[in-house]
Amino acid sequence: MSKALLSIRDTSKHFGTVRAVDEISLDIMENEFFALLGASGSGKTTLLRLLGGFEFPDSGSILLDGEDISRIPPNHRPINLMFQSYALFPHMSVAQNIAYGLEMEKLPRPEIDARVNEVLDIIQLSGLAQRKPDQLSGGQRQRVALARALVKRPRLLLLDEPLGALDKKLRSEMQLELKRIQDKFGITFIVVTHDQEEALVMADRIAILKDGQLLQCGSPHEIYEHPQTRYAAGFIGTMNFFPVHLSGKTLVMDDGGRISAAIPEGLTEGSEAVAAVRPERLHLAHKAYKNKLTGRISAIAYHGLDLQLHIEAAASPQPVMVRLTADEAEGQPLSIGDDVTVGWSAENTRVFRD
């Protein structure tokens, strides 16, 4: 494992009585693409502003290359932030916007020009160098904002909802584009996002924040397949939740069905819990699985690649979502009102105490 570039240690930031960032500790590695994921109000933007130097922590420390930077103002940190609004300077051209940060470093003019041209090339906006920001499209502005931060070759680049203002199609293009650029520059990226799909696609590691606290940190696969809390399970992707209670050594669902799964520590006889299963882990070919539930199809949504069934079942207060691949759906005449049984394995079941 490479060494930690950035260490956030027991860092807290309060605004009045609100704990925006509450005792967070995190290590971020060199060259990592790291995502801070959370709903609005989770503290992710405050954490980013602490890293950028726009707020100072009330307690704890932030180490960059082993040196405490938590009280250094933003203009003296080798960290750059790409703002959510892009914050381009409207009275300056694209080239002037990008050159601004290098002028602040008092570099000689020829070097500034060379580096501006180089980065314009990479973001493929060389032809628009003399345009003003209000003559650019949203996607172009986003690239300029990225270039303006990257051209300074920071140790760490912070991106606040970098794709938030773009339309859906452009967003998925830019997700890959950002990864390409990160790779090319070899700079550590920390992205703040509320979009779990974005985080899964782009990030090497994801930290899930809620109410200023760090819930879980891990690779996209870990976060998706092994959520540690009910909140994390529901926040990432789609999840079915079945209320269960412990009876003897087994878990019993509301419809009386018994399921097998790893039982969380501390769950006592009769106490309430929820079992969580991903829609793609439920199968119509249920014979092979120990865990089963039965219900009636209430809706069928065809997505091309896959088929989504909504099943009304006694075991779940909400419709159970089942995702069938095209192969699975083939040769199964399904229609609304049919009774079906789905099965799933114990390994793909997570149980959370409520």
Place this chain on the structure above:
Amino acid sequence: MADRRPIYLMSPALAWLTAFMVVPCLLILVLGFFRRGIYGGIEYTFTLENMALVFDPLYAGIFLKSAVIAGLAASIAVVIGYAAAYAIASMPARRQPILLFFAVLPFWSNYLVRTYAWIVLLNREGLIVALARYLGFEGELPSMLYTESAVVVGLVYNYLPFVILACYAPLSRLNTEIVEASRDLGASGWTTFRRITLPMTVPGIATGFVFVFVLSIGNFVTPALLGGGQFQMIGNLVYAQFLTANDWPFGAALSMVLIAIMMGLLTLQTFATERASGARRVEG
């Protein structure tokens, strides 16, 4: 078919402006090209003498002096007003309205009363002299009232609220992320102000400056009261031509030149505002 309601809604204002603004201006324009009658009346024969007289060194000098005083007042007002507006815009959002209210509070009293107040402050037995004496100043104090400086002070004082309001508007709209972006890219606070905040708020400065300049250059009350008739500004000269010298054609010619200067400045200001207007579209 286009909606015609806007025209109906505008017509009372248009009629008012036409009757009481455009027509008098045209009358003045025409009047400026007539000859003065021997006993003060108007002789309806065309002449360029009045216009030529405006550019006579004597009168051109008064124009110049008025412009210098107005320019000085406008510059001082912009410096003080911009600083005040900047401070107000930096305050927590909920405190800003009350501060702006205090800034415009002087407008609630009469212009003349406010100007007379300065006489009380500045005169030989006034409060400022009394304060200096109280603090132990013994020597002869230079006369403060009835000087050019007193006129400038009076003009700055009276028009400062306009500048504060004009500068506050673009400052309060400035996206804080833009200022933070400049800091993030390595700029100090001062560099950020000089290269980002100031250029983006030029429209407010231009509006404030032109406002004070235009109101000052034609002003005749403040020079009359605080200048004490020691010197004349264009406003006093025009006043004198119409009401004392009874030379309406020359007064009209002076007025026309004054109006032309003001219109030129307002055009420049509109131009400056439009150039920087990109500054406000990017906020969202």
